[in-house]
Amino acid sequence: MLFRKNVQTMKRDEMIEITQEVQKAVTEARVNEGIVLVYCPHTTAGMTINENADPDVVHDMLLSWDEVYPWHHSAYRHAEGNTAAHLKASTVGPSQQIIIDGGRLVLGTWQGIYFCEFDGPRNRTYYIKIT
Known part of the structure; x- marks a missing residue:
C-alpha cells in the first residue's frame, strides 16, 4: 500500500518528526x-531516524x-545557490526502512522518523510504502 503525504516546511533547514504519520499509515x-x-x-531534502526526546x-x-x-562557499558553482542543500540531502539519504511487528513500528525508545528540509521553506511530498 502506498501513501502520499504533504509537509509544509517553514525554515531553510529543519527536521520535522513524522513518526506518528507513518504509524497512522x-x-x-x-x-x-x-x-x-x-x-x-526531492534532491534537497531527505529522511533520517534519530533521537526524538531532546530537541x-x-x-x-x-x-x-x-x-x-556551509550555505555560501566561494568554490560552489551551482547557479541556484543551494549546493549545501544538495550535499546535506545526499549525506542524509532519501529513505528509511522500518520493521513492522504486531502492527507497530519497531523503533528504539528514543527514536523518531524525520523529514529533513535543507532548502525551505517549501511545500514537500514524501511517500510511505508498506509491504
Missing part, C-alpha cells in the same frame, strides 16, 4: 508484520551540517 493499512519504506523524492539533538545536527556544508 501502518495502522490504516492493517499490516501486522512487514516493512515500511519512507521515501523523499537539542535536532538543533545540534542542523548546526553541524551547516558547519560541514
Whole structure:
C-alpha cells in the first residue's frame, strides 16, 4: 500500500518528526508484520531516524551540517545557490526502512522518523510504502 503525504516546511533547514504519520499509515493499512519504506523524492531534502526526546539533538545536527556544508562557499558553482542543500540531502539519504511487528513500528525508545528540509521553506511530498 502506498501513501502520499504533504509537509509544509517553514525554515531553510529543519527536521520535522513524522513518526506518528507513518504509524497512522501502518495502522490504516492493517499490516501486522512487514516493512515500511519512507521515501523523499526531492534532491534537497531527505529522511533520517534519530533521537526524538531532546530537541537539542535536532538543533545540534542542523548546526553541524551547516558547519560541514556551509550555505555560501566561494568554490560552489551551482547557479541556484543551494549546493549545501544538495550535499546535506545526499549525506542524509532519501529513505528509511522500518520493521513492522504486531502492527507497530519497531523503533528504539528514543527514536523518531524525520523529514529533513535543507532548502525551505517549501511545500514537500514524501511517500510511505508498506509491504
